[in-house]
Amino acid sequence: MKKIALFPGSFDPFTKGHEDIVLRGLRFFDEIVIGIGTNSTKKRYFPLEVMKELIARTFSDYPNIKVISYDDLTAHTARMLGARFLLRGLRNTTDFEYENGISQVNRYVYEEIETVFLITSPQLAPISSSIIRDLHRYGQSVDDFLPYSLSELNQLNREV
Template structure:
């Protein structure tokens, strides 16, 4: 049976930390689907279509990585994709506390799904999407935190 992992998130934006989790996850899984969830309670800072295109370009040489967007429960999407694993990155204990609760609910919704946590590589741990959004909002350079060259629309 093919080991498919869904790597869910808002990815607003997708960072070098996210890229690191995907690349390391490829050692564990046959396929990784990067799922950009739409959250009705959040307004995106970077356009969804643009982010999908940039992530696809980042992994153009990795045929076992694909990108989808969704507006549903993550566990439902994993089931629809045939993914038995959810891949998540942890930067710190605060991330663990948050992710632990979500993983329990995902198991409730889709009993066969397992959440696999990878600890963020130390040199990437300080990077967060919210910090990158703040830097961008105030006109600071963000490309050094991203696995692609960001260009304004």
């Protein structure tokens, strides 16, 4: 049976930390689906379709990594994809507390789902999407934290 993992998140933006979790996850899973979820409590900073394209470009050499967007419960999306695993990264104990509650609810909704946590690589632990958004908002270069260039993002923004 093919081991499919859904790596869900808002990915606003998708960081080198996220990339690291996906690439390390390939050691355990046959296929990883990066799912950009709609979070009704958050207004996106970077357009969803642009981010989806940038993530797809990042993994263009990996046919076993796919990128989707979804507007549903993560557990429902995982079931629809045939994914029996959710892949999540943990930077610290605060992340664990937050993710633990979500994993319990996902298990309630989809009994067959297992959440697999990978600890973030130490050099990437300080990176968060919210910090990157703040740096970018105030004119600071953030390309060191992203697996793509923001010039690509600006070009895609003009196309969308």
